[in-house]
Amino acid sequence: VFAAVQELAPGISERDCIAEFAGLRAAIDGDDFLIGPSTKRGFFNVAGIQSPGLTAAPAIADLVVEMLRDEGLAFTPKGNFVAANPKAIHFAALSTEEQIALAAHDRRYGRIVCRCELVTEGEVADAIDRGAATLDGIKFRTRAGMGRCQGGFCTERCMRLLANKLDISFPDVTKRGGNSWLVTEHSTSNHTYLRPGSDTDDMEDAFL
Numbered sequence: 001v002f003a004a005v006q007e008l009a010p011g012i013s014e015r016d017c018i019a020e021f022a023g024l025r026a027a028i029d030g031d032d033f034l035i036g037p038s039t040k041r042g043f044f045n046v047a048g049i050q051s052p053g054l055t056a057a058p059a060i061a062d063l064v065v066e067m068l069r070d071e072g073l074a075f076t077p078k079g080n081f082v083a084a085n086p087k088a089i090h091f092a093a094l095s096t097e098e099q100i101a102l103a104a105h106d107r108r109y110g111r112i113v114c115r116c117e118l119v120t121e122g123e124v125a126d127a128i129d130r131g132a133a134t135l136d137g138i139k140f141r142t143r144a145g146m147g148r149c150q151g152g153f154c155t156e157r158c159m160r161l162l163a164n165k166l167d168i169s170f171p172d173v174t175k176r177g178g179n180s181w182l183v184t185e186h187s188t189s190n191h192t193y194l195r196p197g198s199d200t201d202d203m204e205d206a207f208l
């Protein structure tokens with residue numbers, strides 16, 4: 001893979017790599033997506049969705065709704081459907097003046113949890129309030145851990161915030177649920193974990 005990358009960008013060095021990822025593509029024969037009713041009535045294929053499947057997802061959803069409607073499926077709107085979630089604060093995207101004002105209003109936005117992506121404690125806390133219960137849940141919602149150091153510094157901070165906010169023990173925090181623990185040793189001893197925002201908290205007070 002790297003040889004092919006170097007053909008495209010000869011200046012790139014292996015030392016520039018900070019993390020490597022691999023993904024599975026659910027490929028099928030042919031170049032196009034397979035979308036539509038199958039021979040079994042009521043069973044629809046939405047398969048072989050290779051790149052740019054993510055970009056195409058909203059359009060695919062609209063198409064499938066139309067197909068299902070054509071097949072005679074009646075759609076009843078849900079009373080509790082939330083059409084648009086309130087937009088979360090993305091601290092890094094604010095102007096310096098807005099950042100300073102926000103941090104002055106709520107000190108949690110003055111404490112940087114992830115330096116690489118400039119993610120604040122306030123954003124992590126908000127992500128947990130919106131349902132994040134794992135390290136990846138925080139990462140997907142806030143970008144904490146996605147930067148240059150790949151979570152080298154913020155992993156422990158995010159884990160601490162999760163443990164405190166969800167009232168679980170530090171070792172029970174997982175990367176993405178199940179048994180994906182981040183620390184191997186489970187102890188029943190009485191560890192004291194710092195409350196985020198406490199005076200002894202070592203998070204960086206970047207603005208205040």
Ligand SMILES: Cc1cc2nc3c(=O)[nH]c(=O)nc-3n(C[C@H](O)[C@H](O)[C@H](O)COP(=O)(O)OP(=O)(O)OC[C@H]3O[C@@H](n4cnc5c(N)ncnc54)[C@H](O)[C@@H]3O)c2cc1C
Pocket residue numbers: 022023024025026046047049050051052053054055056
């Ligand atoms: C490395 C990589 C980079 C990409 N970059 C882009 C990009 O930049 N832009 C873009 O538009 N697209 C991109 N894509 C493609 C995009 O990610 C896919 O097209 C899209 O995710 C397909 O969506 P899907 O819902 O069909 O399948 P998936 O997203 O694969 O979802 C399938 C889900 O089914 C679950 N599952 C599988 N088997 C079972 C089972 N037996 N029981 C229960 N659950 C099961 C899986 O865990 C998964 O959550 C990329 C893909 C890869 C791999």
